[in-house]
Amino acid sequence: xxxNPTNRRHFLKGALVGSAAAVGGVLPNTGNAESKSTLTxxxxxxxxxxxxxxxEEQSFIEAVVNHMIPADALTPKGTDIGVNIxxxxxxxxxxxxxxxxxxxxxxxxxxxxxxxxLALTPAELYRTCITKSNLACIDRYNKGFDQLTGDQxxxxxxxxxxxxxxxxxxxxxxxxxxxxxxxxxxGMFSDPIYGGNQxxxxxxxxxxxxxxxxxxxxxxxxxxxxxxxxxxxxxxLS
Amino acid sequence: MVTKLKETDVVIVGMGWTGGILSxxxxxxxxxxxxxxRGDMRTAQNDYALPNIRDELRYVIRQELMQNASKDTxxxxxxxxxxALPIRRLGSFLPGEGVxxxxxxxxxxxxxxxxxxxxxxxxxxxxxxxxFIPADMTIQDWGITYAELEPYYDxxxxxxxVSGKAGNIKGVVQKGGNPFEGYREREYPLPPLKNILSSKLxxxxxxxxxxxxxxxPAANASKAYTNPDGxxxxxxxxxxxxxxxxxxxxxKGGPQITVIPIAMSKPNFELRTQSWVTKVLRDKTGxxxxxxxxxxxxxxxxxxxxxxxxLLCAFAFNNVHLxxxxxxxxxxxxxxxxxxxxxxxxxxxxxxxxxxxEGKNFNPFISAGGxxxxxxxxxxxxDFDRSGPGFVGGYIVSAGxxxxxxxxxxxxxxxxxxxxxxxxxxTAKWYQTAMAITTRSGVLPHRNNYYSLDGTYKNxxxxxxxxxxxxxxxxELKMAKHGAEVVNRISQHLNPTKLAKASAxxxxxxxxxxxxxxxxxxxxxxxxxxxxxxxxxxxxxxxHNLFILGANVFPHNSAYQPTGLVGALAYWTADAIKNQYIxxxxxxx
Numbered sequence: 001x002x003x004n005p006t007n008r009r010h011f012l013k014g015a016l017v018g019s020a021a022a023v024g025g026v027l028p029n030t031g032n033a034e035s036k037s038t039l040t041x042x043x044x045x046x047x048x049x050x051x052x053x054x055x056e057e058q059s060f061i062e063a064v065v066n067h068m069i070p071a072d073a074l075t076p077k078g079t080d081i082g083v084n085i086x087x088x089x090x091x092x093x094x095x096x097x098x099x100x101x102x103x104x105x106x107x108x109x110x111x112x113x114x115x116x117x118l119a120l121t122p123a124e125l126y127r128t129c130i131t132k133s134n135l136a137c138i139d140r141y142n143k144g145f146d147q148l149t150g151d152q153x154x155x156x157x158x159x160x161x162x163x164x165x166x167x168x169x170x171x172x173x174x175x176x177x178x179x180x181x182x183x184x185x186x187g188m189f190s191d192p193i194y195g196g197n198q199x200x201x202x203x204x205x206x207x208x209x210x211x212x213x214x215x216x217x218x219x220x221x222x223x224x225x226x227x228x229x230x231x232x233x234x235x236x237l238s
Numbered sequence: 239m240v241t242k243l244k245e246t247d248v249v250i251v252g253m254g255w256t257g258g259i260l261s262x263x264x265x266x267x268x269x270x271x272x273x274x275x276r277g278d279m280r281t282a283q284n285d286y287a288l289p290n291i292r293d294e295l296r297y298v299i300r301q302e303l304m305q306n307a308s309k310d311t312x313x314x315x316x317x318x319x320x321x322a323l324p325i326r327r328l329g330s331f332l333p334g335e336g337v338x339x340x341x342x343x344x345x346x347x348x349x350x351x352x353x354x355x356x357x358x359x360x361x362x363x364x365x366x367x368x369x370f371i372p373a374d375m376t377i378q379d380w381g382i383t384y385a386e387l388e389p390y391y392d393x394x395x396x397x398x399x400v401s402g403k404a405g406n407i408k409g410v411v412q413k414g415g416n417p418f419e420g421y422r423e424r425e426y427p428l429p430p431l432k433n434i435l436s437s438k439l440x441x442x443x444x445x446x447x448x449x450x451x452x453x454x455p456a457a458n459a460s461k462a463y464t465n466p467d468g469x470x471x472x473x474x475x476x477x478x479x480x481x482x483x484x485x486x487x488x489x490k491g492g493p494q495i496t497v498i499p500i501a502m503s504k505p506n507f508e509l510r511t512q513s514w515v516t517k518v519l520r521d522k523t524g525x526x527x528x529x530x531x532x533x534x535x536x537x538x539x540x541x542x543x544x545x546x547x548x549l550l551c552a553f554a555f556n557n558v559h560l561x562x563x564x565x566x567x568x569x570x571x572x573x574x575x576x577x578x579x580x581x582x583x584x585x586x587x588x589x590x591x592x593x594x595x596e597g598k599n600f601n602p603f604i605s606a607g608g609x610x611x612x613x614x615x616x617x618x619x620x621d622f623d624r625s626g627p628g629f630v631g632g633y634i635v636s637a638g639x640x641x642x643x644x645x646x647x648x649x650x651x652x653x654x655x656x657x658x659x660x661x662x663x664x665t666a667k668w669y670q671t672a673m674a675i676t677t678r679s680g681v682l683p684h685r686n687n688y689y690s691l692d693g694t695y696k697n698x699x700x701x702x703x704x705x706x707x708x709x710x711x712x713x714e715l716k717m718a719k720h721g722a723e724v725v726n727r728i729s730q731h732l733n734p735t736k737l738a739k740a741s742a743x744x745x746x747x748x749x750x751x752x753x754x755x756x757x758x759x760x761x762x763x764x765x766x767x768x769x770x771x772x773x774x775x776x777x778x779x780x781x782h783n784l785f786i787l788g789a790n791v792f793p794h795n796s797a798y799q800p801t802g803l804v805g806a807l808a809y810w811t812a813d814a815i816k817n818q819y820i821x822x823x824x825x826x827x
Contacts, residue, residue, distance in 0.1 A: 068657035074666060095300055102311045102326040104695065110323045113316055113748040117323055154658075161656070181656070189644040190295040205662060206669035208603060208644045211292035213486070215476040215604040219432045226670075227601045237289035 048085065052092040052123065056144075060130045061087055063146040067153045068184050075201045078184070086187030086196030096123040118171050122179060129176035132167040133160065192233045200231050211237055240531065242542045246272045246508075249530055249545035251515045251560065252552030254339020255801065256787040256808040258493025259397075260549050261501035261509075262467075263812035269820070270506045272543055274513040274532050276552075277336030282495060286342075286484025294643040298482045303343045305333045305553070309698040312555065316709040316746045317686055318572060324695050324703065330748065331585075331755045332482070333553035337511060338494035340553060340755060341801075345481040345607030345640060346457035346490050348400045348805075349798030350391045352420040354620060356380040358794060361620075362630055371630060374685040375713060376575075376582055378793050381765040382774040384420050387806050390813075392423055394805030395455075398491030399463045399471045401608065402426035402455030416452045418618030428460045431474065435600050436673035437611040437638030443731045444635075449613040454636060455802075456608020457491030469496040478641050480607035490607065512536055516699050518548055518564040520781060527566075527784040533699065546823075547783050547815065554790040555689065558760030559704040562691050567761075567771055567780050570688050572707075578771045580689035582759035583706060584795035587714050588633065589722045589742055590676035592649050593734035598671050602642030610638035616724065617797040629716040633677040634797045635724060642669070649674075651736045675729055675740070677721035680758075680795030684711050689760050709746050718742035756800050758792040775814040775826045776807060782825045785811055 050058055065078025065087075075081060090096055098121035110117040120128060133156075134144040141152050148156065159165045161181065163174030187196030189203070191211065197203060203210055210231045218227070248264050250257045253275035265271045280286075296302050305311075305328065313322035334340035354361060358377050362370060371377065404425045405415025430453035433441070437453075444451040458480070459471040472487040480490065488495045501507045512535040519528045519542065529544035550557040561567060561579050570581035616622055617632040624630065641647065649672040654664040681687075692705040722740035729737055747753075764770025767779035776791050778784040787808055789800040818826055 069662070070659055072659045072662065074659070074662045098308070100301060100306050100308055100327065102307045102324045104324070106694065108321065108323055111316075111320065113746050113750075114314060114323045114325075115329060115748070115750045116326050157657070184657070185648075186295060186299060186645050189648075190299075191293055194295055202644065205666050206644060206648070207666075208642070208669070211289045213288050213292070213475060213477060215478065216432075216473060218601070218604045219434060219476055222599070222601050222604060224435050224599050225601075226599050227604070232289075234289045234293060 050085075050088045052088045052096070056134065057126065057130045058084070059144070059146040060134060063148075063153065064157070064180065065184055065187070067150065067157065069188060075205055078187075080198070081188065081201040082192075082196045082198040083184055083187030086190065086194050087183045089195045090183060090186070091123040091126055097121055116175070118175065120171070125171070125176060125179060129167065129171070129173070133165070133173070133176070136165045136167065136173075193235050200233060203231050240540045240542050242544065245529070245544040245546070246270045247545065248272070248547045248549060249274065249543050250549045250551050251530060252276075252339060252550070252556070253337045253493070253498065253509065254334065254551065254553070255341045255493050255805055257339070257549070257551030258497040258501065259805065259808040260551060260787070260812050261507060262497040263809070263816065265501050265504040265507035267816045267820075268506065271501070271508070272545070273501075273507070273509045274515050274530065274543065275337055275509065275511045276514040276535070277511065279509075279511045280336050280338060280342070280484070280494070282484060282486060282488055286486050288486050291483055291486050292477070292479055294479075294645050297343075298643060299645055301328060301332060301482075303334050303336065303482070303484065304328055305335045310703070311697075312704045312706050313692040313695050314706045314708070314749050316707070318707055322692060322705045322707070325749045329750045330753045331757055332752065333556070333755060337498065337509070338484075338492050341492040342484045342494065343482045344490075344492075344801065346398075346400075347608065347799035348395060348398060348402075348455050348457050348802040349796075350384075350420045350422075350806075351796055351798055351803045352618065353384045354618065355794070355796055356382050356384065358630070366625060370625075370628075372711075372713065374711075375630065376683045376685055377630065378762075378764055378769055380763045380774065380793055381770075382763065386774075387803075387810060388420070388423065390806035390809040391802060393809045394802065396427045397465050397467060397469075397496055398457040398805060399428060399459045399465055399489075400426055400455055400457050400491065401428040401431050401453075401460040403430045403453055405452060414452060416612070416614050416618065417450050418614045418620075426455060427465070428463055431456065431458055431460050431606055431608050432476070433611070434605055434609050434638055435598070436602070437609060439673065439732055440637030440675060440728065441611040443728050444611070444613050447728060447731060449615045451611045451613050454608050454610040454612045454638075456606070458606045458608045459489045459491070465496060467496060467500060469499070471495070474606050476604050476606045476609065478603040478605050478643065481641060514699065515552075515560065516563065516701060518550070518560060518566060518784065520564075520566070525781055527781045547785070547819070550784070550786045551788065554757050554788045555704055555706070555760060557786050557788055557790045558689050561761055561771070561786065562689070562704070563701055566778065566784070569690060572686050572688055575685060578762070578769075580760055582683035582762050582793050583687045583689055583708055584683050584758045584792070585681040585708065585747070586754035586756050586795065587679050587681055587710060587718065588677040589718045589725060589740040590674050591725050591729045591740040592672055592674050592738040593729055593732060594649070594651055594668055594672050594736040596671060596735040600639060600670055600673055602639035602647070602670070602673075605639040605641060607640055609640060610636045612636040616721070627716055627720040629713050629720070630682055631680055631713065631717060632797060633679040633717055633721045635675065635677050635721065635728070637673060637675045639673065644669070652738055675725050677718070677725060677740075678797050679714065679717045679721065680797050681710065682713050683759060683794050715742060715744055756789065756795060758789045758795045758800060760790045761786045762793040763791040764793065773826065776811045777814075777826055779825070783823060785815070787811060
């Protein structure tokens, strides 16, 4: 075991956590401060701040959501629409803790057609795999994910998405990416009461009207016409 | 310590469409009825209310209305040489849980299966010869006829508030309906739903190419409606939250707004929720069911509910599971081909294209469960010659949006990146401007597609999980190839800006993505105990006072959705019990 490369990884992990703590202690807060300033124009349903992610995880998740959802003419960046907060809350929810998941052994690898077969809840998968992702980044780039350049982030996320990143001791990096990607999309397009999609940025992007109840007359009114009525979320109607 | 309760005339396991129908019919006939439902009591006014029902994350992604896999799931594998592993999170199929069952979250598709299904083997053998049917395709005649069921289809459609356009009234073909449907005594209870842009486009193209488009029959009330029992429906609001959701408008037909409240108004009916049935009990001869064993999920206490008649009305595979757990009938063995319980699992499959039209506004979120136009030229049309493509069965083709909830629905052309500014721009551009054309085929049964009990994994009650061995076979691939050609022909006729063509590939069933909840077979219907678990009255050959209702009695699956037949058979069985069985208990002829 002493010869095992994990020793090096443990060391690097320690170094990384240190750096994340040092840098991340400032970065996430800065991000939040920015978020607040852009959110004051419309009602936010969400308390900022994390309930699940630790400092290393906060830096990682913020870097991921801001890379996947950059600020541009179409939407604010991922942290400004709360995608990081959505994921944090989801992992702290019943879903994150394994609700509705048959989490009984024995656990075997299985075939791709047999779906998720890990013994980890979603929260445990994130906890394990964010660290492993950062270790893989250090192997490749000598830096944790949040310190990578945009091109490096892109390269790394593409490699994760195809399972080309090897996590030492498992699990498949694609399994982690698939959940992460799905959660980013949920954070962008779910109802704002869950913490993401703030100011309905995701819904505005595509013109989805939200929680609207009555469309029977709209079938004719908007037949091949742009739908222009206001967008409502659950909170607006509660 | 099991507490033995007072005997009832009838005990019903599960409270969806079939349990609801039998509860109403048999309690109205004066029998004492106890219904046991493993899930919760839910009502439209409390649980499917605005604004909270408009929540894609809660109902679609987190599956709030579905069976809870942490307590009970299935193990799965593609063939007997693989090791079956648990479906740890439901995906491919989503059985509902709670009062109303899967009828809470269905889309309302309601079809009439015809003699083409009930006489499948004899009709194919007669027309194409015995060798046309592959040796491992275990199709069989059902022993029931369309003529017997027609009044019961009619009854179910009226109760469920089905909107549609008749295509054949008393043998006379009707313009605008499905010319290939079984003859009907009268029009649908309600006119068809409105056409949305995507269904209009498809309808026009299909007509141009000589096909016969018609509106999908669906239990989505196209206007306010009162059914023959006096149950009130609101008009469908085209809200775009149909499948996976309860309906706050009471516009989607379901037992919770029709038969169940009527049963609950009877003093001789009792519904016990959070009551999980673990076994069907029998007497010493094994030929008679004596009741069921269940656990009260609130207290954990076990009860025996004795009954003169036992009705299994749970979701299709949960009925089969209960049969296997109770040891009734001989489990199916794929090696010898002997045994019945678990045999002939079948499912759905299909292919599809996506059409992108720059400049169009589909407003795909303005849609209902049934806002589709369909062609039946390659399924119900018996004149369609299968000898060239060489498959049994066929497919329907349809288009029209049913939902466009954005966590799950964001079509983009191939080559679009999965994130970043370019992804956002493409997502924004195509969300409003895409439509799909899809086929739907029933999977035909195969020797190696079956249910059994798992040897390793257990449910929350310490009972073996159901094991499902299933994969697509050559027949499905042949249907997919033929279907893809037709889909692409129609798609190209519409001349979209971009087209992601339909394609047929050999692939194995995967438990992860949602495909269909239409699981059929396992306790199949037939003409004798040697080929089936139940007779045409859904009555067990082994125990004449045990009836097993639902799509689990279908010996094969169809391109048509199953619920119309499930509902018709429920009324047919209710009549058989009321008019024949209780007068003279025994095997019905």
